[in-house]
Amino acid sequence: MPDPSAYTRRQFIHSGLAMVSTVASVPVFLSRSSDVMAQTSGPLPSNPGIPDDRILVVVQLSGGNDGLNTVIPFGLDNYYKNRPALALRQNDLIQLDTNTGIGLHPALRPIHEMIGDGLATVVQGVGYPNPIRSHFASMDVWHTGDTLSNKGHGWVGKAMDTTRSKNNDTSLACISLGPQAPLATQGKHIKPVTFDRPEMFRWAGRDLHPALGKTYDQLNTPPTHQNNNDPASFILRTALDAQVASDRVRRAVDQRPATSFPGNSLSRQLQMIAAMIRADLPTRVYYVAMGGFDTHANQAGQHARLLDEFATAMSAFYRELEATGHQQCVLTAAFSEFGRRVQQNASGGTDHGTAGPMFLFGPQVNPGLIGEHPSLTDLDDGDLRHHTDFRSVYASILDNWMKIDSTAALGKPFKHANVLRV
Amino acid sequence: MxxxxxxxxxxxxxxxxxxxxxxxxxxxxxxxxxxxxxxxxxxxxxxxxLDQPPAPSTDSAPPIDPDVIRPLTEKERSQFAKAKRNKDEASRSALRRLINERRSQDRRMLGDLRRWWVGLMIDTPIPLRENLVLLWHSHFASRHRNVRDTFLMYQQNQLFRQHADGSFAELARAVVRDPAMLKFLNNDQNNKRKPNENLAREFMELFTLGEGNYAEEDIKQGARALTGYHVEDNDFVFHERRHDRDKKTVLGKTARLDGDDFVDVLLDQPACPRYVALKLYRHFVADVSDQIDDVPSPNRSVIQRMASMLRKNGYQVAPVLQTLFKSKHFYDPKIVGQKIKSPAQLVAGTARTLGTPTRSLGTLSDALRAMGQDLFDPPSVAGWNGGRSWINTSTLFTRQNVCTYLVTGKDPRKKKWNRKQAGYDPMHLLADIDSREPKPVVDHLVDFMLGEHTPAPRREPLYKFMQDRSKGVTPDSMIALLTLVAAMPEYQLC
Structure with missing residues (x-):
């Protein structure tokens, strides 16, 4: 099957009317357009408001991760009663808290090692009031940070909007890997640069003839001070962002990593992020997603594989950051839109539930186990009651790490969850 | 407006x-x-x-073998059990390998199916039908990734084709018995003793009513109505003994509801025609919000009238489309050229409008995936959101690049390109004008590819480009011109 990544290739050998392209990395048209655009031709300044050496990586575990089989309350009787087929035996777990009886799924050994190195923490029972059990609606709540009307802009986007100023280029402020830009990263003004694969990130028509590139640049340059919201203007702005981002990103990810990464999909994405961090892109937030957590049937094997991918990828990512000297700069937060019901279903799986654990990584975290495990007896219609509001984790990340006033993103102040040492 | x-x-x-x-x-x-x-x-x-002859005969069907994924035979099952009992690792791994081979074969068939559908969109004499199949695929979205059975996906695709512009009510009633959907939303595991709510929830939230028009309790009761709606091999089967025959109350209606009754209860809700009308409107008319309350009131009033037409016509889709396609609203300047093409529209549309060779259907279907429209694998049960969500910094490059591929034939996997390989004569696009001067030629093509409403300043760089070609308007310079016009932001719109 043809490789879709083959859509763009840097070098072509041409015959006929085509010649080898020698297009400069930043298009000429940028340097003579408006003041704001002129910024992109020189070294890019970073965003005021977020310290230069502070980066946030968000890892989305899509589908609703089964928190109860991730951070496992083996000390609570009802765990075994509700999960006759799915419960993990105490001897197989990595024990974290022997008083209450909390352990990690054995596939999370790499994360346990990171906790030992002061690089990881587990926040228990994270959720929100009146939980929604629809993937999409609950994901929207997590993305917007708004439990009442899960519409509008994303929490990262709204936060980043406040760092925007006239003399400040924010076109690369946020990068998301994946087929679609996640709502979390969409601000009123800030829009993420989004791509699946860096090789596809360029217009191939340039290779046909140099004259095409010149005309293409003219056709894809917005008139100065244009700020219309019609679809053509929207696409034109996107084209310009794409052009600027294209060369920088592709140059960055061409570098070989300093360490080795596992072959799984999340690792490949985190390897690219490590390369972009190493190349000093002005990007302050990176966003990746890993799917497959919607385990309604035959969960045990699938879930172990998913957790293995997650844990080995995170561990490899921080090893690479350490090797390139960037570990201090990077805080990572991993979440899922909800946990799953306490009781397993008849298909060897679990259905949509409520609260679940969040993971944070980086030398800035308070390592270990944070908060209390939700009760398995005091349930809300068969579901866990959350212990920590996810927005109190967001608030701590925004205020203490990103140095952005969290109320702009969350609409009101939230008490900080005690997750960071900074 | x-x-x-x-x-x-x-x-x-x-x-x-x-x-x-x-x-x-x-x-x-x-x-x-x-x-x-x-x-x-x-x-x-x-x-x-709208004139739609009956669904195409099986002559044009893709090479789909219904038995690649099939239940284990009695013999295979007992072999498996025996091997497990005896800890006979060799036999166990042989049997596992057999299953894995079938899965690989199924993935290859999925590739065939995708290529077949892209080819059909490009060649069909009834494009509205394929366009509607795309709409229903996104509306009643199922994913091969979860269903893992290409034949079931094909069967579902044919179901959409059969009901394309027929009655939405009949389509919904068919979907609740569609094996791909039952598998996708785990209803084959929805039993009297342990109901699985997935299908009931999505039927209300995404297929008929929209969020906010039902309560969690309706989902629980609806799930009970759907118990026993299962799949056996490739067919729907009703397992009476796993079906909950007690009374349920869904949206105020109390009876011994089964799955078909459940769908009828939903179709009777006033929210349903409005929800379906909004889907039709977003597919054919304008990129408005998928939340009815966020749709600007002029557009909303059109949707409301479409909804009452649907209700009066027993959910027949064709009369609504017929009225819509003739209406003043449909041809309003604020509607024309303001909608973002879906990747399938872009690809099939470029091949159809410019009359390019079809090139490799495999490359085209891979490009659809890269542009976010992986056929038979929509991102979720919510389908594709459409509109601006199609456009981001990376899909935009791929959108431009797939058009370059169709026009020039430059194989994206190979480094070399010779213009003779284009195998495409664009001069037929100029059959209606006598002039071969750059300006009229550019204007003619811009009107055709982007629309007459394209303002003069947007045409200037193209005039300049053609004026600079020393050999004038030739097949070569025309190919270059088409590549450029197809890379303009306006080409992403229709």
């Missing part, structure tokens, strides 16, 4: 309107098709789009 659903005066149906109708109802058409449609007049033009 004109929100009237009364027809435009017949004399206002000119080539520009015929072009718009072809782009929105189908995937667009070449100069000859536009001229033919414009000459036939509004009524006949719209009727010709």
């Amino acid at each position: 004109d929100t009237s659903l009364t027809p435009i005066p017949p004399r206002e149906f000119a080539p520009a309107q015929a072009r718009h109708l072809l782009l929105r109802a189908g995937f667009g058409g070449g100069p000859k098709e536009i001229a033919r449609l414009a000459e036939s007049g509004l009524d006949r033009a719209v009727r010709s789009m």
Whole structure:
């Protein structure tokens, strides 16, 4: 099957009317357009408001991760009663808290090692009031940070909007890997640069003839001070962002990593992020997603594989950051839109539930186990009651790490969850 | 904006309107098709789009073997059990390998199926039907990734084709018994003793009513109504003993509801026609919000009238489309050229309008995935959101690059390109004009590819480009020009 990544290739050998392209990395048209655009031709300044050496990586575990089989309350009787087929035996777990009886799924050994190195923490029972059990609606709540009307802009986007100023280029402020830009990263003004694969990130028509590139640049340059919201203007702005981002990103990810990464999909994405961090892109937030957590049937094997991918990828990512000297700069937060019901279903799986654990990584975290495990007896219609509001984790990340006033993103102040040492 | 659903005066149906109708109802058409449609007049033009002969015979069916994924035979099952009992690792791994081979074969068939459908969109004489199949695929979204059975996905695709512009009610009733959907939403595991709520929830939230028009309790009761709606091999089966025969109350209606009754209860809700009308409107008319309350009131009033037409016509889709495609609203300047093409519209539309060779269907279907429209694997049960969500910094490059591929034939996997490999003569696009001067040629192509409404300053760089070609308007410079026009932001719109 043809490789879709083959859509763009840097070098072509041409015959006929085509010649080898020698297009400069930043298009000429940028340097003579408006003041704001002129910024992109020189070294890019970073965003005021977020310290230069502070980066946030968000890892989305899509589908609703089964928190109860991730951070496992083996000390609570009802765990075994509700999960006759799915419960993990105490001897197989990595024990974290022997008083209450909390352990990690054995596939999370790499994360346990990171906790030992002061690089990881587990926040228990994270959720929100009146939980929604629809993937999409609950994901929207997590993305917007708004439990009442899960519409509008994303929490990262709204936060980043406040760092925007006239003399400040924010076109690369946020990068998301994946087929679609996640709502979390969409601000009123800030829009993420989004791509699946860096090789596809360029217009191939340039290779046909140099004259095409010149005309293409003219056709894809917005008139100065244009700020219309019609679809053509929207696409034109996107084209310009794409052009600027294209060369920088592709140059960055061409570098070989300093360490080795596992072959799984999340690792490949985190390897690219490590390369972009190493190349000093002005990007302050990176966003990746890993799917497959919607385990309604035959969960045990699938879930172990998913957790293995997650844990080995995170561990490899921080090893690479350490090797390139960037570990201090990077805080990572991993979440899922909800946990799953306490009781397993008849298909060897679990259905949509409520609260679940969040993971944070980086030398800035308070390592270990944070908060209390939700009760398995005091349930809300068969579901866990959350212990920590996810927005109190967001608030701590925004205020203490990103140095952005969290109320702009969350609409009101939230008490900080005690997750960071900074 | 004109929100009237009364027809435009017949004399206002000119080539520009015929072009718009072809782009929105189908995937667009070449100069000859536009001229033919414009000459036939509004009524006949719209009727010709809606005039749908019965679904194609099986001659054109893709090579799909219904038995690649099948239940284990009695013999295989006992072999498995025996091997497990005896800890006979060799036999166990042999059996596992057999299953894995079938899965690989199924993945290959999925590739065949994708190529077949892309080819059909490009070649079909009934483009509106394929356009509607795309809509229903996104509305009643199922994913091969979860279903893991290509034949079931094909069967579902044919179901959408069969009901394409028929009754939405009949389609919904068929979907609740569709094996791919039952597998996708785990209803094959929904039993009296342990109900699985997935299908009930999505049927209300995403297929018929929209969020906020039901309560969590309705989902629980609805799930009970759907118990026992299972799949056996490739067919729907009703397992009476796993079905909950007690009374349920869904949205105020109390009875011994089964799955079919459950769907009928939903279809009776006033929210349902409105929800379906919004889907039709977003697919054919404008990129408004998928939340009815966020739709601007002029557009919302059109949707409401479409909804009452649906209700009056027993959910028949064709009469609504017929009214819509003739309406003043549909041809309003604020509607024309303001909608973002889906990747499938872009690909099939470019091949159909420019008359390019089809090239490799495998490359085209891979490009659809890269542009976010992986056929038979929508991102979730919510389908594709459409509109601006199609466009981001990376899909935009791929959108431009797939058009370059169709026009020039430059194989994206190979480094070399010779213009002779283009195998495409674009001069037929100029059949209707005598001049071969750069400016009229550019204007003619811009009107055809982007629409007459394209303002003069947007045309200037193209004039300059053609004026600079030392050999004038030749097949080579025309190919370059088409590549450029297809890379303009406006080309992403229809």
